[in-house]
Amino acid sequence: MTSPEQPLRILAHTSAVPRIRRELSRRSLLGLAAVGGAGVLSACGGGGSGSGASNPTAVPTGAPPSQVATGGPLEGSISMYSWGDYDAPEVLEAFTKDKGPKITTDSFGSNEELISKLVAGKGTGGYDIVVPTGAFIPQMVQNGLLAPINKELITNLQHMDPQFLGQAWDPENNYSICKAWGTTGFVYDKTKITRELKTWSDFADAATKEASGKVSVLDDPAEITGIYYWANGIDWNTTDSAQIDAAEKFVVETLAPHVAAFDSYPGGQAIPQGTHWLMQVWNGDARIGIQNSKDPERWQWVLGSPTTELWMDNWAIAAGAPHPEAAHAFIDYVLTPENQLANVDYIGYHTGAKDIEDAAKKAGLDMLDMVFFTPEQIATMKTGEVNDAQQRTVDIWNKAKAAAGA
16 A cells, blocks of 8 residues: 555556547646535535545445445446546447446536535435545545445456555545546746756746746646645645745745736647746646647656655545446446556556556557656655645635736
8 A cells, every 4th residue: 555655656648649639627636626625525524634644444324225336237327427538438438339338427627526516416416436536535435425336346456556556545445446647747848948947946936037927827726836835845735824824925926926827738728839838737738738739849848846746536436326336347347458558548647557657668659758757756746635724725826816817
């Protein structure tokens, strides 16, 4: 089992001919979820900070028996609620062709939106499969929003790399299985910024100088405050008021006046079109943007240092899922090596499968340095938490937007 300080990496991919696709709307991660997610969970009975150290192992009380699959006949359909454009279409189509159930997909833009929908639907909201980020799983379990997974029906779990299993938020994988990992860094236009940028401090310095007015940051509270914490070697899960005050001063007074956009997916347009010169970005989206640029050599990707984040999205089943047998069958299906590779190829993030790096190399995927990271790089990444600082973080985000006028 890996600890939050011992996480994984990330990644992205591509085929020989770069795939042009819709923006990779994978998430708005911790920050936006904090806007309403933590409050929603508290309102429905949850407590605590929800840090990755939580240990959700008990079955939620009052859970209907239908939510646990037994290996019986598959129902005729599945409803999945996930981040947008987050599954290879060919995998979804193949599942229906091979197994029968038709898949209906709906997308959310943040964990907050996911949680709110499930709470409003008193657990399921009509969905079978959901894809929450790891830090939110303990509270979701405690509040009866997730059903336990019958791992006897997930035989293809054997194809997962053990280091991607047994995370602190669900040590026994009773409620979740890794879908994808990612991290945060930045890209810059080397024709406009001619010096080498290596760290978050370099990012901040360039943002206030040669890139001023041509800077974008992720549209996520935790990400923008993270720049300050990561640059200064501060735990980005801090609840220390003095450290948070310092982060606010930096973000609102120093950085924000130079920011032109809050853009969570610059890989969709900003990088290919050269709209901005310096962009905070998730690694998979950065890779897509560079691949789709007419002049890829113009762009330099930098993994944020000295530290940065690591996030993991997870396959999970909604409490009271109307089609639990089909939901289990689908999760088992996507964990086969061939389907894992297809999803790495499509979404651009590491899926946690065994030997996926070798498979990606054999398949001819390029830019793998943005897909598979070294142990030294992985050691610099840390998962986020949902804690008592969330509201302050959101307040800083709102003040930054006002200061930027973006």
